[in-house]
Amino acid sequence: MATKSVKKLTFQDRATKVKKVVKNFNKGSLDISYEIVDEGLALGSQWQELFAKTMKKSTRLFGKQQELLLSTLEEIKEQFIDGNGKVVKLLELDRLTKNITKRIDKTITPAKDAIEAQIKSTTRKVRSVGHDDLSHIKGIGEKTKLILNKAGIRSFRDLVTFKEKEIINVLESANLKSMVPKVKGWIAQAKKLG
Numbered sequence: 001m002a003t004k005s006v007k008k009l010t011f012q013d014r015a016t017k018v019k020k021v022v023k024n025f026n027k028g029s030l031d032i033s034y035e036i037v038d039e040g041l042a043l044g045s046q047w048q049e050l051f052a053k054t055m056k057k058s059t060r061l062f063g064k065q066q067e068l069l070l071s072t073l074e075e076i077k078e079q080f081i082d083g084n085g086k087v088v089k090l091l092e093l094d095r096l097t098k099n100i101t102k103r104i105d106k107t108i109t110p111a112k113d114a115i116e117a118q119i120k121s122t123t124r125k126v127r128s129v130g131h132d133d134l135s136h137i138k139g140i141g142e143k144t145k146l147i148l149n150k151a152g153i154r155s156f157r158d159l160v161t162f163k164e165k166e167i168i169n170v171l172e173s174a175n176l177k178s179m180v181p182k183v184k185g186w187i188a189q190a191k192k193l194g
Contacts, residue, residue, distance in 0.1 A: 139182040156194035
């Protein structure tokens with residue numbers, strides 16, 4: 001009859017096996033977490049680019065629609081004035097025509113100003129969504145641009161809105177201390193370009 005030899009595991013052996021299993025599990029969990037984060041960042045970047053393109057095209061379309069509306073209102077005003085000129089001569093309604101023309105001007109002018117302001121505002125917003133090429137600023141090369149981009153400074157507007165000290169900290173942490181004296185000039189250029 002065969003005898004079975006059973007190896008008894010000590011507490012230390014069991015603890016070592018449990019540690020090994022937990023360590024492998026944690027490593028696998030971390031690897032999966034990193035993959036999820038990387039994929040999330042990649043997808044977020046793609047969505048941001050798509051959104052920026054959509055905003056640019058929408059802004060152009062919005063501008064064209066507003067221009068069409070304004071030109072139509074101007075044409076209506078011109079037709080009204082032209083047509084009323086003939087009626088005024090017949091009926092001598094000059095005062096009434098001037099009042100109606102003033103009312104039309106009061107309606108069209110604020111609407112036109114508001115629409116133009118909205119177009120400018122939307123255009124500025126679209127520019128801030130996209131990325132500007134920071135290397136257009138004198139003194140910023142590709143390496144510096146990449147470091148600034150990684151720190152969240154991707155547009156001329158970002159360069160203006162970030163505090164000077166924050167930009168200096170980014171440069172110093174990337175061992176680009178020689179660039180620190182140029183920061184004020186960069187901000188001034190970004191204000192002109194933005």
